[in-house]
Amino acid sequence: MNRWTLLLVVGVVGGCGGAIDSPLLDDSGTGGPEDSSVLPDSGKQDGGPVEDAVVDVPVIEDVVVVDVPVGPPDSKIHCGPSLECSAQNEVCYATVNTPFSYACVGSLNDCSGQDQIPINCSSGENCASEGQAGFICCASPGGPPNPNATCNQFETASQVMCQQSCDPQQGEFEVGCNPNLQNCTDNTQSCITSKCTLPGYGICQ
Numbered sequence: 001m002n003r004w005t006l007l008l009v010v011g012v013v014g015g016c017g018g019a020i021d022s023p024l025l026d027d028s029g030t031g032g033p034e035d036s037s038v039l040p041d042s043g044k045q046d047g048g049p050v051e052d053a054v055v056d057v058p059v060i061e062d063v064v065v066v067d068v069p070v071g072p073p074d075s076k077i078h079c080g081p082s083l084e085c086s087a088q089n090e091v092c093y094a095t096v097n098t099p100f101s102y103a104c105v106g107s108l109n110d111c112s113g114q115d116q117i118p119i120n121c122s123s124g125e126n127c128a129s130e131g132q133a134g135f136i137c138c139a140s141p142g143g144p145p146n147p148n149a150t151c152n153q154f155e156t157a158s159q160v161m162c163q164q165s166c167d168p169q170q171g172e173f174e175v176g177c178n179p180n181l182q183n184c185t186d187n188t189q190s191c192i193t194s195k196c197t198l199p200g201y202g203i204c205q
Contacts, residue, residue, distance in 0.1 A: 123176030
């Protein structure tokens with residue numbers, strides 16, 4: 001082969017190699033196809049680490065329930081024409097005089113004078129308040145004489161207490177009846193308003 005033929009072959013081969021490596025335009029007028037192995041960035045952020053959730057749980061404390069005994073309700077002792085004493089916490093006492101005087105005191109020990117009448121009830125309702133449900137309010141004889149001129153030294157009651165029954169043979173009589181209702185426990189007796197024995201109280205005789 002002569003020298004001119006060899007140069008022609010080298011020139012053809014060199015031109016083909018340059019065409020392979022050149023950035024030629026494709027049918028769309030852009031560069032050649034991109035490497036599909038590289039995925040485009042979606043723009044979304046990574047989720048990041050998941051933190052443990054903390055929930056406040058209320059602490060339940062032990063509740064101690066104390067049983068408190070429930071007693072009967074309190075009621076009022078009628079103490080003379082205007083006073084009222086607690087049946088559970090007080091005692092009424094009457095001082096025999098002209099006129100009678102009345103007061104509420106803390107206990108029977110506060111009512112021990114010879115001219116005083118302890119009145120621990122004025123009706124059966126007071127007996128129930130004192131824990132003696134079903135008992136009767138009874139007065140006993142033997143108190144100081146009534147100094148009122150119209151009573152002619154008539155004997156007064158010595159005390160008024162709750163009892164299972166009132167014994168007429170012992171001179172006891174029921175206290176707390178209503179003359180308008182005639183509601184004596186013993187229906188053979190009549191209810192009157194006392195004037196001398198226990199002035200102002202309803203009594204059965």
